[in-house]
Amino acid sequence: MSVNFNALVDAATRPYARAGRYAYHFVRGKLRRDPVFRAILKNGWLPDEGRLIDLGCGLGLLSALLAEAQKQHQAGNWAPDWSTPPRNLEFQGIELQGWKVQAARQAFGDNSPICHGDIRTAELPDCSAAIILDVLLYLNNAEQREILQRIVRTLQPGGTLLLREGNAAGGLRHFVTSTAEHICCLWRGQGWQDLHYRTETQWIALLEELGFSVDSLPMNQGTPFSNILFHATRIT
Structure with missing residues (x-):
């Protein structure tokens, strides 16, 4: 099967x-x-x-x-x-x-688990896992660090963080990634956005500094992008 x-x-x-x-x-x-x-x-x-x-x-x-x-x-x-x-x-x-919050409520009614908020300021509940897919590039380096520090404080020891971002050292694939993101921002009416990428090595170093053990793997199969998934476990 x-x-x-x-x-x-x-x-x-x-x-x-x-x-x-x-x-x-x-x-x-x-x-x-x-x-x-x-x-x-x-x-x-x-x-x-x-x-x-x-x-x-x-x-x-x-x-x-x-x-x-x-x-x-x-x-x-x-x-x-x-x-x-x-x-x-x-x-x-x-x-x-x-x-998007409203669409989720239309789809699932009162059972929608989505709340409206800014991840930079919203209260984060205690959790056993956290996931951030293609989001931190919209935040500057200091904000990226702060979000990850807040996750460390709410994530139980041994808990899982799944983080995906484009790899700034990804060559042509990364050029395609950043260009596509800029086009999407313009299409959504958000204007020209400053995007903040790191290399795979830089992401691993930051996560390890904050108390994670980290595995990384390409997460771009079937796409032209430079995306890397970081599977991180809180150890401290």
Whole structure:
């Protein structure tokens, strides 16, 4: 038996039809094409229980995917070479863009786990795992450090941080990454944004300095980007 990932995505995406065509097709396309979501499910990087905080969670698509994965696993539709999805992991997302928070509420009603807030100032609850995907590039170096320091204070010892950012030493791939981000900012009406990237080595050094052990791996399969995923464990 193998996991039919596209069918899993289709089921996870279905509630977003209540939020309109754009939200539905964005979530469906993102979950299908971005390799990080398949990797998170297959490799079992998240704990089975506790609380997961997703900073800059967008439309809450990871929450929807995890919930549907657990349903499929309980129904016996799961491959033995894929890790068991988290069973008792509470999800809490924080998202700056109000329309995304509203779309998640349209999709899931009162069950939406997404709250409106700025991750630089929002209160972070105690957690067993934290995830930040493609967000810190919008913050300057001091703000990046502060966010990570706050995560250290809320993350239990042995807890997991999953962080993805573009690798500034990624050559042509990184040029494509930064160009695509600038274009997206312009398309969203945000104007020209200052983007703050680090090299893979610099990210590892910062995370280790803050008390994490770190593994890194490319997370750009099937894309032209320089994305690296940092799988970090709090050790102090």
